[in-house]
Amino acid sequence: MKCNNCGAEILDGAPNCPNCGAPVLPSAQGFSGSSFGAASDEPSYLKILTFVGAGLVFLGSWFPRIVYYNMAGEKEAAGLFASDGGILKFYALLFIIIAAGSVCLEVLPNLDAVKKLPFYQFYLPALGFIVFILVCTNKTISAIRDVIKLAKSFGSVLGGKVSGGWGIAWYFLLFGLIILTVRAVLGFLNSKNN
Structure with missing residues (x-):
């Protein structure tokens, strides 16, 4: 020295x-x-999949209502929370929790208690698909009629006849949940290989 x-x-x-x-x-x-170190030593493509999937789920829970009320010239609260249907507000809140939980599992480093649970990667996507099925089978909610009007005004294939009239939100939620499920499968396979 x-x-x-x-x-x-x-x-x-x-x-x-x-x-x-x-x-x-x-x-x-x-x-x-x-x-x-980083929150995990998982490949960066898993983080990208998580953020894309969670972003689509988040957008699917509030974006179509904002567009609808802006097109109609009405001032209304953002997203599905603007409807008068209490159960739809609950579903929207669950979708937002699923999106936030997916990002937290990916980003926060000290979640060892959660990461020790068997198949923890699949809990949030599975809950998301359960809520998605419940929303698609509940056709009496007045907010869905608003989304049908929105989808018809776009005049596209993404129209209001898809699963009770969810239109674009239906696709955002479906693709977001599929991406989160693919991320869970890849993360599970990656953890088994290490």
Whole structure:
């Protein structure tokens, strides 16, 4: 080891430089936070799949209502929460929790208690598909009629005849949940290979 002050050779364990008397500073072991790695050592494509899937689920829960009320010229609260159907508000909240939970599982590093559960990757996508089926089979909600009007006004194939009139939101939710399920399968296979 060499002295930082004069460059003289110093024996290991010596408190001071024998030449100039300068105190010996311990060598740096790297940045103090360097022991904290990323949340996981999973490939980055899994993170991308999580964010894309969660983003689509989130958009599917509120985007169509915003577009509808903007086209109609009405000022209304964002998303499915704007409807008068309480159960639809509950479903929208569940979809948002599913999207946020998926991102949290991917990003937060200290979720070892959750990650020790068997097949933990599949819990949120499975809950999402259960809620999705419940929403698609509930055809009496007035907000779905609003989404039907929105889809018909677009005049596209994504129209209101798809599963009770969800239109574009139906596709956002379906593709988001499929992407989250694919991410869960790939994450499960990746963890089994390691």
